[in-house]
Amino acid sequence: MNVDVIELSESRAQFVLSGVSSAFANALRRSMMAEVPSLAIDDVNIYENTSVLYDEVLALRLGLIPLRTDLDLYVLRSECKCEDGCPRCQVSLTLSVEGPKTVYSGDLQSSDPKVVPTETDIPIVKLKKDQKLVLEAIARLGKGKDHAKWQPAVACGYKNLPKIVISGCDRCGACVDVCPKNILKLNETVVVKDEIKCSLCHLCEKACESGAIKISADPASFVFSVEADGSMPCMEMVLRAADEIKKKAKALTKSLSGVT
Amino acid sequence: MAGLEQGRSDKSHTGDAMIPIRCFTCGKVISSVWDEYKKRAEEKKKELGTDDIEVGDILDDLGIERYCCRRMLMSHVELVDVLAQYT
Amino acid sequence: MGEIKILRKTKQELELELKGEDHTFLNALKSALLQNEGVKIATYDIEYPGISDPVLYVRTKDTDPIEALKDASALLSKQCDEFKRKFKKKAQ
Numbered sequence: 366m367n368v369d370v371i372e373l374s375e376s377r378a379q380f381v382l383s384g385v386s387s388a389f390a391n392a393l394r395r396s397m398m399a400e401v402p403s404l405a406i407d408d409v410n411i412y413e414n415t416s417v418l419y420d421e422v423l424a425l426r427l428g429l430i431p432l433r434t435d436l437d438l439y440v441l442r443s444e445c446k447c448e449d450g451c452p453r454c455q456v457s458l459t460l461s462v463e464g465p466k467t468v469y470s471g472d473l474q475s476s477d478p479k480v481v482p483t484e485t486d487i488p489i490v491k492l493k494k495d496q497k498l499v500l501e502a503i504a505r506l507g508k509g510k511d512h513a514k515w516q517p518a519v520a521c522g523y524k525n526l527p528k529i530v531i532s533g534c535d536r537c538g539a540c541v542d543v544c545p546k547n548i549l550k551l552n553e554t555v556v557v558k559d560e561i562k563c564s565l566c567h568l569c570e571k572a573c574e575s576g577a578i579k580i581s582a583d584p585a586s587f588v589f590s591v592e593a594d595g596s597m598p599c600m601e602m603v604l605r606a607a608d609e610i611k612k613k614a615k616a617l618t619k620s621l622s623g624v625t
Numbered sequence: 626m627a628g629l630e631q632g633r634s635d636k637s638h639t640g641d642a643m644i645p646i647r648c649f650t651c652g653k654v655i656s657s658v659w660d661e662y663k664k665r666a667e668e669k670k671k672e673l674g675t676d677d678i679e680v681g682d683i684l685d686d687l688g689i690e691r692y693c694c695r696r697m698l699m700s701h702v703e704l705v706d707v708l709a710q711y712t
Numbered sequence: 713m714g715e716i717k718i719l720r721k722t723k724q725e726l727e728l729e730l731k732g733e734d735h736t737f738l739n740a741l742k743s744a745l746l747q748n749e750g751v752k753i754a755t756y757d758i759e760y761p762g763i764s765d766p767v768l769y770v771r772t773k774d775t776d777p778i779e780a781l782k783d784a785s786a787l788l789s790k791q792c793d794e795f796k797r798k799f800k801k802k803a804q
Contacts, residue, residue, distance in 0.1 A: 366791065368798040380799070388743030389791055394735040417642055429646040431654060462667040470657075484657045484688040491705040496712070510734070521693065567663060594654060600803055606797050611792035613737045614785045617730070620716045621782055 376592060378599040381526060383560075383586035388522055390587040396606035399510035401597040402441055403517040404432040406458065406479060408503040415496045416464075423490060427502050428514045430470045431483045431594040432456075434506070436481065436571070436605065441506045450503070456480045458502045464492030473502070480504065483595030517596050523589045525582035527563035531555055534577040540569035561588055642704050650693035658687040662698050719767065724752075726770045726777035734758070738766045744784035744791075750775040754784075 372379040382390060409424040416423070446455035458473045458480075471485030492498060509516030534554035542551045546562045549555050549569065555578065556561075569578050593599045644659040665683045670676055684695050715731040727750045730738065745754035753771040758764050770777040 366794050366798065368795065368802050368803040370799070373803050380802070385791065385795075386740075386743045386747075388740045389747075392736050392740035393795070400736060415712070417705055417712055422642075426643070426646050429654075430703075433690065451795070484654060486657045486660070487654060488643060488656055490643060490661060491709075493709045496709075513652055516652060519648075540802075592651075592653065600799075603799060604782075607792040607799075609797045610737065610740065611789045613733065614789040614792070617716070617741075618782055618785045618789075621778055621785070624716075624718060624778055 372600040375598050378591045393606055397521050397610045398516050400609040401517050402506040402508050403515050403606045404434040404504045406502040407505040410501045413497050413499040416490045416492055418490050430487055430505055431596045433483055434596040439506050440543050456504045461499045464496040465494045467491045497569040501598055517563055517602050518535055519592045521591045523587040524587035526588055527560055527565055528581045529557045530579045535575050537571040541579050543568045543572040609612050637669050643707055644701050648694040648697050655694050655697045724772050729765050729767050731751050731765050733766055744787045748780055
C-alpha cells in the first residue's frame, strides 16, 4: 500500500492510494460518505412561525446547515447512556427574529460555542414586516446512511490512475487540440503535463492516426477527490473513515470469538 | 463553460421560495453565495443593458465549479417576495 | 454493529448474517477473504436492498471458515491502520 497526498486543505483533499483492492478503495469512499458521523439539526420545536415557509420546509432547511463537529466531544444518540437526550449527545440552538430581515445561519444561537454553523451567511428565510420566527433546534450526531444532512463528505469519489504512453509520435498535434483537459503539449514529441488530470476519455487515441498515444488506467491505483462540507477538516474525515471500517472489523472479530 | 441566464418575470414561472441550502446532487452548500451571485448578476445586467448575460465567470469566481451546483444558482427563481403578499 | 447470526455451519461452510452492515464492509470483507488461498468461495447477498441484512457465505478447501473470516477481518483492520499511518505521514 502506498499513499501520495497531492492536495490537502480544510475543505478538500486529493490523494493517490495504490496497492490496494478496489473493494478497499470503495469501502473507504463509502465510509467517508455514509459512516463518519457529523452533527446536524434533527428536531425543531417551533414556537412561532409567521414566515412564508411552512414549518416542515423550515425544519428541512435548518437540518441541511452544516455544523462544526468535534467527534471527541459528542456521541451518537444510540451509543449514549442517557434516556432522552443529554449534553453528551445533543446541542440546542435557538433562533428568535422579527422581520423585516433576512434570517441567516449566523443568527442561530448555540448552547455550545464550539458547535456553530460552518458558514454564517446561509439564508434560512426572508421575513417581511410583522413576520416572526421563534424556535429551538436540537442538533444530534448522525450518519450519512440515514440522511444526507449527516454526510460530512460532498462529492467524494475516485478514479483509476491514468497512464499515458507515447511512442512513435509524428508531431501532428491532433491529440493536443482534442484533449478537453489540456494536459498534452507539443515539444519534440507530445509530452504529458499533468497525467493525473486525464479523464480517460480516449479522445486523443481516436485523434491520433499513427496510434502513437495509448491511454490506460492502473487498476490498483486510485486517485481520490474528497470535499468536506466544513463540519470537520478533510484530513479528520478521511482518517475517521478508516477508523469506521476498522471498528466494524474489530466488532466482527469479537463476535466470532465465541463461535466454534 | 459559460452560463446563460435568461430574462424572465417571476410571475410566469414556478420556483422555490428561497434558494435551496445545498446542491441537490452533490450536497455542497451553495446558498451562502446566493446574495453575492445575485448582486453581481444584476450589476452585469445593468452594465450590459440586457438580461441575456453570461454568468460563468461569476460562478467560477464564487467557487461554484461543478455543473450540478452551477445550475442550482442559474436556474433559481426566488419567490419569497411574491408569496409574502399572500400570508 | 458487530451482531452476527450464524445461519449454517459445517466443516467447510459458513453462512452468517451481519446485522446493520451493508456493501461498505461486506464487499471489502469478501475481497479480503478471497485473498486467502484456502478460501474457495466467498460471496454475500442483500436480499432486499435497504431492508435486509447481508448474508455472507464462505466455503473453504479444508480450513475452518471461522478462522478464515477472522483472518480476513484482521487483514482489513491492518489495512486501515496502514492507510492511516501512511496518510498522516504524507499529509505533513
